[in-house]
Amino acid sequence: MTERGPMRAALARRLAVDRRALAAFRIALALVVLADLARRVPDARAFYTDGGVLPRSLLAALYPGYATASLHALSGALPFQLGLFALAAVAALALLVGYRTRLAAVVSLVLLVSLQLRNPLVLNSGDVLLRRLLFWGCLLPLGSRWAVDSGTRDSEPTDSVVGLATAGLLAQVVAVYATNAAVKLRADVWLRGDAVRYAFQLDHFTVGLGNAVAGWTPALRLAAWGWLALLVLSPLLVGLSGRARAALVGAFAAVHAGMLATMQLGVFPLVSLVALVPLLPGRVWDRVEARTAIPWRLPRRPRTPLTARVPPLERGARGLAACCLAALLVVNAVGLGLVGAPAGTPDQVTERSWDMFAPSPPLSTWWLVAPATLSSGERVDAITGEPFDASRPPEVAAVHGSAGWRKFFADAKWEPRLRESLARFLCARWNRSHDTGMRTVELWHVTERTDLDGPETVERDRLGSYRCGQT
Structure with missing residues (x-):
């Protein structure tokens, strides 16, 4: 042989x-x-x-x-x-x-x-x-x-x-x-x-x-x-x-x-x-x-x-x-x-499809905040549906809800048309299931930069304000 x-x-x-x-x-x-x-x-x-x-x-x-x-x-x-x-x-x-x-x-x-x-x-x-x-x-x-x-x-x-x-x-x-x-x-x-x-x-x-x-x-x-x-x-x-x-x-x-x-x-x-x-x-x-x-x-x-x-x-x-x-x-x-x-x-x-956490992991935690004003004047979080709270959420992953939503929110930060579409959806979803209508919604991107040896710094970036029915 x-x-x-x-x-x-x-x-x-x-x-x-x-x-x-x-x-x-x-x-x-x-x-x-x-x-x-x-x-x-x-x-x-x-x-x-x-x-x-x-x-x-x-x-x-x-x-x-x-x-x-x-x-x-x-x-x-x-x-x-x-x-x-x-x-x-x-x-x-x-x-x-x-x-x-x-x-x-x-x-x-x-x-x-x-x-x-x-x-x-x-x-x-x-x-x-x-x-x-x-x-x-x-x-x-x-x-x-x-x-x-x-x-x-x-x-x-x-x-x-x-x-x-x-x-x-x-x-x-x-x-x-x-x-x-x-x-x-x-x-x-x-x-x-x-x-x-x-x-x-x-x-x-x-x-x-x-x-x-x-x-x-x-x-x-x-x-x-x-x-x-x-x-x-x-x-x-x-x-x-x-x-x-x-x-x-x-x-x-x-x-x-x-x-x-x-x-x-x-x-x-x-x-x-x-x-x-x-x-x-x-x-x-x-x-x-x-x-x-x-x-x-x-x-x-x-x-x-x-x-x-x-x-x-x-x-x-x-x-x-x-x-x-x-x-x-x-x-x-x-x-x-x-x-x-x-x-x-x-x-x-x-593009690489297999570069998860490579060459290095992201150096910051981030989350999207969507404070909305109702016709009654009350402020709610349009994403979670809870009363609006500007403080850091105890579980950021729970705010996003799923990996799919997290990915969409990340893309929306960079594309104005996605932000407008997201605001329109949040308004429609709330108004479909509540008697008190939503009038406006804002979108904020909050970043918490990681420091392994010191305090973490927080930055807030306002992405836009949208009027329900006019987004």
Whole structure:
């Protein structure tokens, strides 16, 4: 055997994904899609209708082309949006149980991208990663195990899958960590071990246990160095195998679980946990099957995949996977500045999607204040609906309500049209549910600059004053 043969075999083993890992990935992915839909339903009117903060006319003005590319932009009515939410939930449930799996994955991806295009102002890197994981899932046999579509184990020739699609999925996971590591290494704050201390001083992010551990200086310094070391070692998620890989995956999973318990980051921690599932080796799934009484193999005749019945589709899928894998590598190289972007490349392509708290965390906590005057002369906070109080809120993250609202408020600071739309929405929301009408609303951006060794300074920036009915 030539030297090239063993090297290719070793590479194939590291790029292979256990079919049971793909099944668990499918189930976890579907659950996150359902959770994402559930968290957006309460804000469906605010974020996705013409009566909300981003009507379709403003979407078209700020993001030309998005309105024509999004199914959710076909109507500005709330019932239409809720109908699409229900359709997305049905597709996610089909993906969950593995019924017509590839079709369910494609429909879920189309509806997710459509929803994200309808309001890009409420997204973070977790939303970006979610749609990319769904894309790679569309190219993989997610329904070959633990699914309505699957049959007995003997119906598949091998227990693992390897190819361009598995390489793309694993490369996507490693790219998130490796590019984040490359950016963080450029900042002294991470090398000094102060970055996590700064992050836990950001009251507009910290929730739950995050408020309790914010003062644990030695532990947070160790956490910064430990997380940076894990990020640097992230290529070993593919380079290692067996128990060593499982241990490294477990370390990353523990960090993301910690993020979930301490910070308000939307779906990012959950999506990151899902992304790690395909990296778990076969011995993990052997133990899962051995220690549970769940009938993992369903007694059904497996469906013949559409790509097997239509060979050109299989070739097309391989070509698409190859192109997207190449694009993934190039885009991340451009984002890191390793190669130059071609002239005319849109900013959305060259920007980094994985630079959370990199090269350094923000150095200030901020929140939006919206004092409003009612027709009775009473002053209320138009965001919370409570009597207006100019003092610092005890929980800034609670004022924002969600990661989506925090992201929108941050964007509104820089765009006057968003501020006008926000003021109009706040007036309409209050007047729709109260007898005493709202006459005017002001918007203020308050910044509390972090000083780890001294008092924090507060600055207030008046963004504008708006008269209800005339914004």
